[in-house]
Amino acid sequence: MAVVGPVTERWAPEQAGPVHENWQLAAPIGPATDLWALGSLLFRAVQGHAPYPEESTAELVQLVCAEPPAFAEECGPLRPVVESLLRQDPTERIDFEELRGWLRSLVRSAPEPEAGLNVVTAPPVDARKLPVIRRRGELVRRRRAGLPAHHGRHKQAKEDAGSPRRLGRSLLLLVLLAMAAAIAYAMLFLPKSGEDAPESTDRTGTAGQVSPAPSAAGEPDADQDAPKPEDQDGTESAPTTETQTTGPDVADGFTLAKDPEGFQVAVAKGWQRTPKNGSGQVVYSKGDFELIVVPGRDSAQTYGSDPMAYQRDDERELQPYRDSSWATxxxxxxxxxxxxxxxxxxxTWTGNGGELYVRNLAVLIDGRFHVIQVRGPEAERDEVTRLHQQAADTYRYTR
Structure with a gap:
């Protein structure tokens, strides 16, 4: 709805009806929808305005479903065609064959346009009075100088010296000379490759020290460093966060949290973690922003193996979107x-704190669905996108 906007041609009643119920964009229904669009376009072209008010999309889709369009009073012979195309019931609109015949009949019976009185008859053409071809620049210069314009082909040497063609040649010559001078300077004065160049080093750090090459055998195993879900006394251990040095890239301002629930994810610094709740969610939050991680709560055996269908119909974290009366x-x-x-x-949906903007990712791993979702104010879309991109790119299930 945000992309299409309040355009009557797009919102046939059979399309606006599903939108009015749950605010989800309906797919084109069939040929009757195209006939509605044609009727709206003809109405707009002849009347000069749309058959419905187009101030807002919400008002437009409601009016399309509930009210008939404006009368096509100024459409003349096209009025019955336009009003037949704009019937709310798609089964009552004329079909294509009937419409084609109707339009052909109107075209054939249309009278020739009347010229009226505002017609100027062109004088007869005299071949002897054809215009003289001249250079416009020369004529303009003479008029500005207050001199009479000469129409002959012969030009004086002084006039030719100041012509645009001579000026163009001079500029081209200057450009070529400048390029030749730059090439000569580069060949004579710039150092050649390999001369007086500083000794090159590989993998030099910011302090000038050479860092060793990474070794696959020397890299620590992520599973060995991961904290255990529970301590020996049975209590849940606190999550650990560490600055990223290996593995997925972590941007500045983020840390890689190794969660005791068996996953790791990049979290903005200073965020607070809430232990897993009854819905299987681990929540990291700060201010109006939340990162919700669901590590494999729902199985594909129960909800099917299509993440898109799971996200659309079954994912609990998107239930507020399904329940909201205004959502996109x-x-x-x-x-x-x-x-x-x-x-x-x-x-997007409207919550208790206002309108929310949500980025959601549902991943199927080993037969179970994992959810990475970031919520924030609708006005902070860029920040929500930045937070979600880091979380989605770095999420790893470690169990």
Whole structure:
């Protein structure tokens, strides 16, 4: 709805009806929808305005479903065609064959346009009075100088010296000379490759020290360093955060949290963690922003193996979107990377604290769905996108 906007041609009643119920964009229904669009376009072209008010999309879709369009009073012979195309019941609109015949009949019976009185008859053409071809620049210069314009082909040497063609040649010559001078300077004065160059080093750090090359055998195992979910006394251990040095890239201002629930994810510095709740969610939050991680709560055996269907119909974290009377969804797509299938989308809905903007990712890992979701104010879309991108790019299930 945000992309299309309040355009009557797009919102046929059979399309606006589903939108009015749950604010989700309906797919084109069929040929009757195209007939509605044609009727709206003809109405707009002849009347000069749309058949419905177009101040807002919400008002437009409600009016399309509830009210008939404005009368096509100024459409003349086209009025019955336009009003037949704009009937709210798609089954009552004329079909294409009937419409084609109707339009052909109107075209054939249309009278020739009347010229009226505002017609100026062109004088007869005299071949002897054809215009003289001249250079416009020369004529303009003479008029500005107050001199009479000469129409002959012969030009004086002084006039030719100041012509645009001579000026162009001079500029081209100056450009070529400048390029030749630059090439000569580069050949004579710039040092050649390999001369007086500082000794090169490999993998030099910021302090001038050479760092050793990474060794696969010397890298620590992520599973060995991960904290255990529970201590020996049975209590849940606190999550650990560490600045990223190996593995997925972590941007400045983020730390890689190794969570006791068996996953790691990049979290903005200073965020607070809430232990896993009854819905299987681990929440990191600060201010109006929340990062919700669900590490494998729901199984594909119960909800199917399509992450897009799971995200759309079953994911609990998006239930407020389904329940809201004003909600939108965009950017829905399915991604397959490295044998894993995931679905992502962007959602907005109205909550207790105002309108929320939500980035969501549902990933199927070993037969279970994992959710990485970031929520924030609708006015902070860029920040929500930045936080979610870091979390989605660095999420790893370590169990």
């Amino acid at each position: 969804s965009t950017g829905l797509k399915t991604i397959e990377v490295g044998g894993r299938t995931m679905a992502e989308g962007q959602f």
